[in-house]
Amino acid sequence: MERTTLPSGNISDIDSDGRRTYRVVQWATGNIGTRALRAVIDHPALTLAGLYVHSDTKSGRDAGELCGRDPVGVKATRDIDEIVDLGADCVLYMSLRFDVDDVCRILASGTNIVTTRGEFHHPAGMDPAVRDAVETACAIGGTSVHSTGSSPGFITEAFPLTLASIQRRLDHLAIDEYADLSQRDSPGILFEIMGFGTTPVDFDENRISHVQANFGPSLRHLADSLGLPLDSVEATGELATARNTVEIAAGTIGAGTVAAQRITVSGIRNGRELMRFRPTWYCTTDLDADWDLHRTGWHVYIDGDAPLDIEMRFPFPMEQMSEMSPNYTANRAVNAVPAVIASAPGIRTTFDLPQIIPSLG
Structure with a gap:
């Protein structure tokens, strides 16, 4: 392979077909991170340079072993110094918790970041101190950072922007997400965080605020990109209970306890809802x-001078849901790596980047 120097100063390889290849670190191996790790190992234009893990039980093990692939000769580590010293082109940052110091250190070292975390969807709405620290690190390292995924990301930004390309007037955008969680074996998330299986009371305001914080910035970014900035983002929640006791992969949902929730995140402009994202x-x-729940996927409706009504369903049986659904989030992040590396330094949004086109050959 030939070698070339990237704007950040890192070295990138050119394969025999003239295609640039990139050295990538996978940060964390949770549900989404494990799928991203597999995708990097299998990718024709990416080379796994390193793997960061959080647990002692994973540290020192081969990356391939941790994601169901053959050994690849890359050992997992808990030492951020080892990751930084790799001089990789990009880190796929999929940590459960956001650590601004770690992120800034990676960026300042000359390594770009693509993340499935939501901190960077709407830079103007970030905490000013955090934004300043990240942008300073990007300037030092000549690097960029980008938040993406399936939701938020693809369905709240990339897809609506494509649909808007045939509009000259937008009256309303409605995005509905439907997710059957019965096969998700994550009791901590479903029962402790999301509140399934509990006695129905007034909807937990913390839960509403959490969803608003996750999706509100993405709606603001979309509205700004279309030249229709929002005046505010508001959120409301609804609950539904199980008629009968049901066993799901994560445990038991008792009769009369919370078995479904719907949260509406509304972007308000000029006193009315201009756009909304509503996960059920x-x-x-x-x-x-x-509630009409016999589906899993997305429904997008645009009211404007070129109205559209689009249904996107996940075409596989529920038995495959836990295996297939993480790919929607992990794959978009992996596919975005070359575009983020090539972008100008700073916090880069979906609007800033070119269309994400995967390399599948």
């Missing part, structure tokens, strides 16, 4: 509410 997450369809 459920563990059974046998509910005390008349």
